Amino acid sequence: MRINNFLYLCKEGVRNLFSNKLMSFACVGVLIACLLLIGSAVLFTLNVNSVVTYVEQQNEVVVFLDENMQSSDIEILSLSLRNMDNILDITFMSRQESLERLQERLDTENRHVGIFDGLGDDTLFDTYIVRVEDLNHLGDTVARLREIDGVIQVNAATDVANILLGLNRAVQFAGAVVVGILVAVSVVIITNTIKLNIYNRRKEINIMKYVGATDSFIRMPFLIEGMLIGLIAAVLAFFMLGFGYTYLISWLYDNHAATLGVILDNAVEFMPIARYMIVGFAILGVFIGIAGSGIFVRRHLRV
Numbered sequence: 001m002r003i004n005n006f007l008y009l010c011k012e013g014v015r016n017l018f019s020n021k022l023m024s025f026a027c028v029g030v031l032i033a034c035l036l037l038i039g040s041a042v043l044f045t046l047n048v049n050s051v052v053t054y055v056e057q058q059n060e061v062v063v064f065l066d067e068n069m070q071s072s073d074i075e076i077l078s079l080s081l082r083n084m085d086n087i088l089d090i091t092f093m094s095r096q097e098s099l100e101r102l103q104e105r106l107d108t109e110n111r112h113v114g115i116f117d118g119l120g121d122d123t124l125f126d127t128y129i130v131r132v133e134d135l136n137h138l139g140d141t142v143a144r145l146r147e148i149d150g151v152i153q154v155n156a157a158t159d160v161a162n163i164l165l166g167l168n169r170a171v172q173f174a175g176a177v178v179v180g181i182l183v184a185v186s187v188v189i190i191t192n193t194i195k196l197n198i199y200n201r202r203k204e205i206n207i208m209k210y211v212g213a214t215d216s217f218i219r220m221p222f223l224i225e226g227m228l229i230g231l232i233a234a235v236l237a238f239f240m241l242g243f244g245y246t247y248l249i250s251w252l253y254d255n256h257a258a259t260l261g262v263i264l265d266n267a268v269e270f271m272p273i274a275r276y277m278i279v280g281f282a283i284l285g286v287f288i289g290i291a292g293s294g295i296f297v298r299r300h301l302r303v
Helices: 003-019 021-057 071-082 095-106 135-146 158-200 202-210 215-256 261-265 270-300
Strands: 060-065 087-093 127-132 151-156
Touching: 003 021, 003 215, 021 158, 021 215, 021 261, 021 270, 060 071, 060 135, 071 087, 071 127, 127 135, 135 151, 135 158, 158 270, 202 215, 215 261, 215 270
Parallel strands: none
Antiparallel strands: 060 127, 060 151, 087 127
């Protein structure tokens, strides 16, 4: 195709967009609504995953050490723990610290004052509080911890870990299903809206066909029009979603920070993912616009 013809067809596509303002506005509006729903579902899934990941990282494994271990042995064991895979961080707690921590928990309301009187430092064990990096490998990590010399017991909340992993997988699956359904609904709605636009211009298409215009020459302005509709809707939906999401998080911080502390502290920020959102919106919007135009123009090319 010659460059002059291509520029002419692009100009025709833009002209079609503005000459059918009502239908173009309807297409843009419907596509914006669909993209906002899809973007909201994606942000909700990302935030749930962020919170679940944070809770996963707080899951602690308690490693109890042999009471006969010397300071040098504990240092060697500490080095071994730090060099292990899937270990996020470790915290050493001496017997005295363990006793004080337990006493603080029980004496919060002064109902157990004096219960630890007379207990010595050797009542509890030296321990390491270990946080794992990936709960999927918690079982293997616990097994390797138990094999280390000087470790007499390892306590891990495996049931809680399994619940968290199941919740994370469920949220990811549900998010993917919801996004897939919304994309399918968006395609159906937009293609039917574009179908009405093309149906109103079927005579124009037939006339161009009868005077000898090629199928690609007839189809190109409609494809460009669909692409422009998709791009306009994508840009508008992106800014609307970004502003709305940022405002919502800010409002929740100002009004519900106490009750939603963990959720808000781990809320996904919009700016780091903004470029991915705008690219995704643009690709999806252009795809739906071109697909809707291309499918129904083809039907009216058969004359």
